[in-house]
Amino acid sequence: MTSDFASTGLDDCSREVTSAIRAVAHQRISLSPEIIDRMVERFCEYGLAQPSVAAPPLEELTKREREVLALIGEGMLIDEIAENLYIGVSTVRTHLHRIRRKLDLKDRSQLVAYAYPTGLVSVRQVASAVPLSFGRR
Template structure:
C-alpha cells in the first residue's frame, strides 16, 4: 500500500451533501485546519462527479442519501473512474444519519474508505480525514463488529479464493492481523518484524488480491469467510 501523505502538502477535502447548512458547518471546520484545504462542495452525487474532475480532492466526505444521484452510486462511479485512469487517488468517507446503515456496508463494498455518523464530533471528523488519507479504515466508533457481521458471507457460500492461495504463510499471517484492524506498528510487534517490512507485506497482499486498500482487505476477509464476525480466523 502506498501512503500518499505529504507532510508539506495540505489534505484536499471536498464535501457532498444536499443540506446547505450542514455543508457550511463542515466547511468551517475544515478551513480551520492548517494541514487541510477545502477545495469544493456539491449538493448531489451528479455534481460530485464534476467536482472530482475539477478539484482532484484527496478526501471526499459523501452523504449517503441525496437527490439526483445518491452517495453510493456516486462513490462507485468516482472510484471506478479513478481506478481506470490511474489518476490522483481519491478516498471517500461516507456520512450517514443512522448508527448502522446498510448503505454504509454497501459503500465499503464499492470502495469507500469508511463511514461516519453525521453527528460525529468535529475533532473526530478531522482525525478520520487524516486517518483515511494515510490509507487506513475509518469506521464509526462502536460499529465495527456489527457492520462487518453484516458483510460476512453465509456459511454455505464461503470459499477460499484462488488469489488467497498465492499468499505466502507470512503474508497470510499479516493478512489476518490487518483484517482484525491492527495497525502496522501492532502487526510489527506481533510478528517481530519492522514496520517497513509490514508495509511491504501489506503492499504485496493488496496487489495479489487486487484490493484497493486495507478497508477492502477487511471487506474481503469477511465476505469470503477468512475472518468471522467474532474476529476468528476462518481459513
C-alpha cells in the same frame, strides 16, 4: 498514577494521529478500530455483496502475507502488526503492498472486507479480541 494513565493515553492517541496523517499523506485510507468494528457489524447484519468476478484465492499469498491480512482484518494498526509478528514496520508495509497487488485490492477497507469471507478472520475472533463499546455512536 493519573498522570501515568494520561500520558499513556496521549502517547497512544499521538501514535494513531501520526499514523493517520502519514497514511493520508501517502494517499492511503486510515481506519480506526472503531470504524472497523462498525464495518464488521454491517457485514454481519447485511452480509457481503458477492463479487461479480471471483476473487483470487488465498493460495496466492504466502503464509506470512495471510498472517498480516488476518491481523489487518482484526483491526490492528501497522505498528501493532509489526510488534505482534516481530518484524519491522517497513516489512509489514511491503507485505500489505504485495497482498493488495496479488488480490487486486486498493485499500485497507478492501483488505478487511476480503479477510472475512475467506475465513482468515471471524467475527467471533474479533469480538473476543476487541472489547465492544456499548455507548452512543
